[in-house]
Amino acid sequence: MKKYSAELISFGLLVCGIGLSLGNVVWFQTGIVRLVWYLVAFIPVGFPVLKEVVERLREREYFNEFMLMSLAAIGAFYIGEYPEGVAVMLFYSIGEKFQDSAVSRARSNIRSLLDVRPERATVIRDGHDVIEKPERISVGEIIEIKVGERVPLDGTMLGDVAAFNTAALTGESVPRNIRTGETVLAGMIVTDRVVRVKVTKSYNQSALARILEMVQNASERKAPAELFIRKFARVYTPVVSGLAVLIVLIPWIVSWVQPDFSFMLNDWLYRALVFLVISCPCALVVSIPLGYFGGIGAASRQGILFKGGNYLDAITKINTVIFDKTGTLTKGVFEVQQVWVRDGFTEEEVIRIIASVESRSNHPIAKAIGQYANSRQVAIRRDMEVFELAGYGLKAFIDGKEVLVGNARLLDKYGISFPSELTKVSETLVACAVNGVYVGHLLLADTVKEDAKEAVAALKRLNIDNIQILSGDKQTIVSKLAGYLGVDEAYGDLLPEGKVAHVETLKSDSERRVAFVGDGINDAPVLALSDVGVAMGGLGSDAAIEIADVVLQTDQPSRLAMAIRIGKETRRIIWQNITLAFGVKLIVLILGAGGLATMWEAVFADVGVALLAILNAIRIQRRVR
Structure with missing residues (x-):
């Protein structure tokens, strides 16, 4: 509740002020008393917004939601509608903090989902067990992990076979047996015996650290819808500000041309202020990025890493999928x-x-x-x-x-x-x-792979019929696999440059949107060339994982279809938000300009639309299973 202390103070004073007015309390009816009362109620929520306006003006940014709300609140005080001036800032402040909390929660959910590295590790030094921070353990040292503990660093298995829970990295709950000399990754949990691992990568270079960096950097890669809304807001805000001015200016001009037209400044100014409040684009500006955060988080929970909202959007347009064979469709x-x-x-x-x-x-x-x-x-x-x-x-x-x-x-x-x-x-x-x-x-x-056939079938259910296999193996082997999986086109005996040439030919058709799925270092050029590059993250090469746009941590090709479904569901929810926000705002804008909507309705409509859009955006987390 401490976070909302300013809003609680303003809300308490606002409710008390309205109660005193309705009760016709004599001392409260004096103009200066009411003004001071509501100014005190305004300051806790209004001052931070006014401060933001000043900072934006110094940066020569004149049109933004802070400016819109400030003009509306100041205008309300100017015409004597003090409670509504306070309400504008109060509910806007509540909405902003709720939005910030939702975005922060989405980020922290993604991080907590993945950042499961232990803070302490047992390292063997001079024959003794030493408790040390993982970041202080060097490559080549031997660490010991007890049953139920998480592996703190990447390394190679020493001793006999042991079972590990890999859910933190792959989303799979089924234990995986790792044998002597095989790779053990940070974040895995030992399930059946004490093991020793020789460290091969430092703390910041582990697979888990790389995954965390990918997801945290994902917010920097904006989807087209996000970029559009940002550009739109730069045009939209000055336009509605101009329209608000015209709502006052045109009737004033008409009153000069037609003297019988009754022009009441406060009445038209009130309509303009309602127009300003409802035109605030915060519902769009916040809910759309939050929708992509939700999609990225939902995908991460399924062992699918999108490196940005732009790739989450791009994967929905894929109509051609090309698989590498070895390590992708086969083990x-x-x-x-x-x-x-x-x-x-x-x-x-x-x-x-x-x-x-x-x-x-x-x-x-x-x-x-x-x-x-x-x-x-x-x-x-x-x-x-x-x-x-x-x-x-x-x-x-x-x-x-x-x-x-x-x-x-x-x-x-x-x-x-x-x-x-x-x-x-x-x-x-x-x-x-x-x-x-x-x-x-x-x-x-x-x-x-057990799910290779299902991967092809799932893609076909998504109406992706152009599925191909490219491989360096013999054509007879590739054709036999294609027949088993139900893939119509399969090309073998290809060198890396042959794969590149094949994808370039496909992309020469402007209608093609190509996704390539591979795992080896030789697949890196094709991953970079395709519209969406998808790498196998469990056993895939570092080069493939770094270049790819999407990483399937489980090494399961069937997760590609799930990635596409998550992308489509995210896009659908985002366009629902855009339609909802524009639809409601347009209706109230028209009502406000016509004098049929009050400031209260405008405030509740703006904040209500924002909250509905945010709740709809985070729904993706529950819909994807």
Whole structure:
């Protein structure tokens, strides 16, 4: 209540003054007493506004809402309507503080949603646990996080696998298992065991710090509707001020031309003051930015970061969506999809041979095969000599037998016969031969994300039918994925410059509004070129995240459709506010100019419209789930 102490004092004096007038209290009927009483009521709420007017005049800004309200209040006192002069400033002041509180709450909600970094961290120094502020911990030091604690800094996992709650970063409540050597991000919560993490980024360079900076800077990037209202207010305010003058001036001129026209200065001046009050554009100026704050906050709660209101607006106009494949629609992790063996061999034997040879390689495919063998509980042999055959695969000797593990070209090179259909396989093939005899193969493929198919379907439900895939992978692989997802156009074998050329071709059509969704550093040029660049924030590269306009923290492509829905809902609410404000103001402006609306109605209409617009703007937070 302390925040509204000035308004409470003015309100108390105003109500008492009106009560004394209605009660015909003798001592209060004296003109000078009433003037002083209402001046005392006016000062707590009017002085800050008048002070703002003086400061704006020094900056040569003559037309603004402060000036409108000051002229209306001073004019009301001039014609003897003291209570209404106080009421103008009182309700305007209440409305302004309510608006400031709403904007401040929207900002703090977004910040509290994301700024979940702990103030203390346990760092291991000289074998001892030391409690330290995260900003004082250096890169390379080891920190310890207990069960239920938040990770204070980005780092790499030490020790065995542990489960983490990643909701603060991704919006997902399902725990995520992180293994030795994998990345742990600030803001995650350890859920099952004490872990140690080697710090890789300083406090201000963590993923969470970067996310916070993105969201806090979002208010600086104004949407077209915000920019329009700002420009409009610069024209609108002097125009209505001029019209208010004309409301007095024209009848005065008419009274000179037609002497029978009765001109009463105070009557027309009162109408002009009503006109000034209701014309104040504060409902528009505040509720529209607040609407975008609400949209950005609602998106953040879903793990979607918009870097500005302009992108929230731009995403609603998207009619073409282009996906990168690896890491965007797929997990970017190879998995064994099929094992084929010839007669006389078992699956376990072929898996053991291939996994044993591949165990000497650091290639992602070799790691995937090793993990698969481990999941099948197949023991891997280490007692062998392995030779790399660049571009073909590996050669090894096991128990005196020559073993070849690699692609189909490797078998061709050594003149080993194998099924001809293997040359047409789109997946990654790892074949095996023992002593010149083909014994079997493994088929590996990049795993499609669980929600990739739903992502495409959700976009189509939003009437976005032009969905494409661009990838550097083989055309056969890309086409197969496109068929599975229901995407009509898919282009493979593309270098980064090929992707850029493709997007440039699409954008040559002025009707196209292109969104590109990618995750790798090689996607950065296309993200920058597209109308809306969308990056995968969980596993995406720093370059992609920095350049993108929207970041999907969950790494889920289906969140793109949600981002578009949030953008459309935000835009719909903002245009509701614009229509509401203009509609109500136009009606009361006409009534006021015609003498059918009083200052009280003008004040309540102005403040009421502003409050309704603000309440409507923050509704987006509850509508998005």
